[in-house]
Amino acid sequence: MSDLLTTDEYRALARGLQMPEGAFIDGSFRPAISGATFETRNPATGDLLANVAACGAEDVDFAVQKARDAFEDGRWSRLHPSERKRVLIRLAKLMTRNARELAVMESLDSGKTIYDCETIDVPEAIHCLLWHAELIDKLYGKVSPASDDHIALIVREAAGVAGIVLPWNFPLLMMAWKIGPALASGCSVVLKPAEETPLTALRMAELAMEAGVPPGVLNVVPGGGPEVGEPLGRHMDVDVLSFTGSTETGRRFLRYAAESNLKEVALEMGGKNPAVVLDDAPNLDRVAAHVVQGAFWNMGENCSASSRLIVQRGVKEKLLPLILAHAREWPVGDPLNPESRVGTLVSEAHCSKVRSFLGGKEKVLMGGGDREGLVVEPTILEVEDRESKLAREEVFGPVLSVLTVEGFDEAIALANDTSYGLAASIYTSDIKRALRGARAIRAGTVTVNSFGEGDSTTPFGGFGLSGFGGRDKGTEAHDQYTRIKTIWVDLSDDADQAV
Ligand SMILES: NC(=O)C1=CN([C@@H]2O[C@H](COP(=O)(O)OP(=O)(O)OC[C@H]3O[C@@H](n4cnc5c(N)ncnc54)[C@H](O)[C@@H]3O)[C@@H](O)[C@H]2O)C=CC1
Numbered sequence: 001m002s003d004l005l006t007t008d009e010y011r012a013l014a015r016g017l018q019m020p021e022g023a024f025i026d027g028s029f030r031p032a033i034s035g036a037t038f039e040t041r042n043p044a045t046g047d048l049l050a051n052v053a054a055c056g057a058e059d060v061d062f063a064v065q066k067a068r069d070a071f072e073d074g075r076w077s078r079l080h081p082s083e084r085k086r087v088l089i090r091l092a093k094l095m096t097r098n099a100r101e102l103a104v105m106e107s108l109d110s111g112k113t114i115y116d117c118e119t120i121d122v123p124e125a126i127h128c129l130l131w132h133a134e135l136i137d138k139l140y141g142k143v144s145p146a147s148d149d150h151i152a153l154i155v156r157e158a159a160g161v162a163g164i165v166l167p168w169n170f171p172l173l174m175m176a177w178k179i180g181p182a183l184a185s186g187c188s189v190v191l192k193p194a195e196e197t198p199l200t201a202l203r204m205a206e207l208a209m210e211a212g213v214p215p216g217v218l219n220v221v222p223g224g225g226p227e228v229g230e231p232l233g234r235h236m237d238v239d240v241l242s243f244t245g246s247t248e249t250g251r252r253f254l255r256y257a258a259e260s261n262l263k264e265v266a267l268e269m270g271g272k273n274p275a276v277v278l279d280d281a282p283n284l285d286r287v288a289a290h291v292v293q294g295a296f297w298n299m300g301e302n303c304s305a306s307s308r309l310i311v312q313r314g315v316k317e318k319l320l321p322l323i324l325a326h327a328r329e330w331p332v333g334d335p336l337n338p339e340s341r342v343g344t345l346v347s348e349a350h351c352s353k354v355r356s357f358l359g360g361k362e363k364v365l366m367g368g369g370d371r372e373g374l375v376v377e378p379t380i381l382e383v384e385d386r387e388s389k390l391a392r393e394e395v396f397g398p399v400l401s402v403l404t405v406e407g408f409d410e411a412i413a414l415a416n417d418t419s420y421g422l423a424a425s426i427y428t429s430d431i432k433r434a435l436r437g438a439r440a441i442r443a444g445t446v447t448v449n450s451f452g453e454g455d456s457t458t459p460f461g462g463f464g465l466s467g468f469g470g471r472d473k474g475t476e477a478h479d480q481y482t483r484i485k486t487i488w489v490d491l492s493d494d495a496d497q498a499v
């Protein structure tokens with residue numbers, strides 16, 4: 001916290017920022033072929049930040065062609081992995097040098113707090129790129145235990161052209177989760193940032209070029225979902241499509257793939273994630289801190305947000321006051337104020353959606369009031385109707401639903417009473433209950449006595465409506481961007497005869 005700036009200093013820095021505006025294709029910024037632009041605005045103030053190229057199918061075609069050329073001529077895909085590593089490490093260094101600029105740009109474009117951008121999003125994005133860069137020259141293939149007369153090599157090869165479609169809630173970090181393994185593996189990338197938050201992706205493309213990523217290898221094509229996302233998803237020359245966003249749009253990408261070239265699709269989508277607190281949970285004050293962080297971090301605009309507190313009746317009376325006390329330590333305010341922990345929601349449309357969950361018959365334990373601007377104050381509601389929207393649907397805002405259960409089995413059954421399966425937490429001092437619960441809850445990540453998403457070393461993704469076809473982070477992320485090939489060699493003396 002000590003090396004954060006003051007609000008005035010951040011504002012001065014913001015005024016001096018040079019905002020990127022063009023699409024970044026084949027190593028340079030260029031306008032959309034149609035010449036169209038769209039506005040990207042600061043959701044906290046409404047101020048115009050930039051008029052960004054509004055690309056369309058023809059820009060996607062152009063970018064995919066450049067990405068394909070780069071992949072086939074091997075300027076990146078056939079470099080020795082240690083060379084790709086060297087360039088990606090240089091990119092991480094350039095990000096570090098420009099960390100403050102990236103953090104301010106991210107906060108301005110998304111409404112995220114500068115505190116989070118400075119202390120989480122930017123450093124984690126740098127760490128993620130470094131981790132994949134460091135990994136790539138240490139991944140070995142396999143030799144199968146075939147007979148003495150044969151040798152069978154199982155090798156991984158870069159998939160080719162990777163299409164990447166990003167959400168607006170962690171624009172820079174999601175970019176790092178995806179381009180880290182994609183570029184390290186040798187793929188060329190055509191990336192579409194969310195139309196709400198195109199700026200840091202464009203700046204990153206410029207930094208990548210400066211670091212030595214060759215032209216055509218990392219292309220950023222801003223624009224709308226139907227205008228850019230769909231042509232990318234349907235493109236016959238895109239080999240793999242990695243998406244993070246809503247389940248509804250994720251389903252579309254499966255359709256696009258099925259109706260085009262059956263490209264592989266990896267989907268990381270939403271969740272209605274439970275935090276299960278059992279009556280033997282240790283250190284309730286700490287539990288409360290984690291529950292609050294799980295619910296309100298990033299304004300709850302987080303796929304892994306713990307939006308359902310499932311609390312055993314025996315501990316509820318003690319836990320709730322602690323949760324309320326911790327929640328009051330999450331000040332709502334100007335995203336550029338380093339003291340703010342809750343900033344501005346990303347857009348008018350999203351803010352209306354979040355507000356539509358409020359004002360019902362649920363008992364309000366905290367918040368729930370109207371605030372000026374695109375702000376929803378941290379809200380905690382006691383929810384009795386387990387079929388209600390608040391119990392079942394993803395809010396994607398700072399809203400925590402409290403549901404009460406009598407015992408362990410009911411808690412696990414309720415945790416699993418959802419079509420999602422992204423993340424969950426379980427709080428108990430009994431190691432057996434912790435592990436039995438962690439195994440029984442259907443979710444891609446289960447944290448014990450804490451809230452979190454793991455780090456760059458651990459795979460992240462979900463089951464059911466939360467995920468399909470791959471994982472971000474960890475060595476498993478490379479599965480998205482590589483293909484397995486078997487090379488079978490007959491070593492016998494009569495190998496020249498027909499097999
Ligand atoms: N990581 C997550 O789990 C996220 C979940 N959401 C959820 O989705 C809800 C809606 O937010 P949106 O911004 O509308 O999410 P979205 O899933 O529509 O947007 C994510 C990305 O998909 C693109 N996209 C949208 N429509 C498309 C289409 N027809 N074809 C191809 N690409 C398309 C968007 O341009 C954006 O880049 C939120 O309220 C939230 O509940 C939103 C963002 C991230």
Ligand code: BAL
Nearest residue numbers: 167169244302303304
């Ligand atoms: N929390 C990482 C992924 C997401 O929310 O989109």
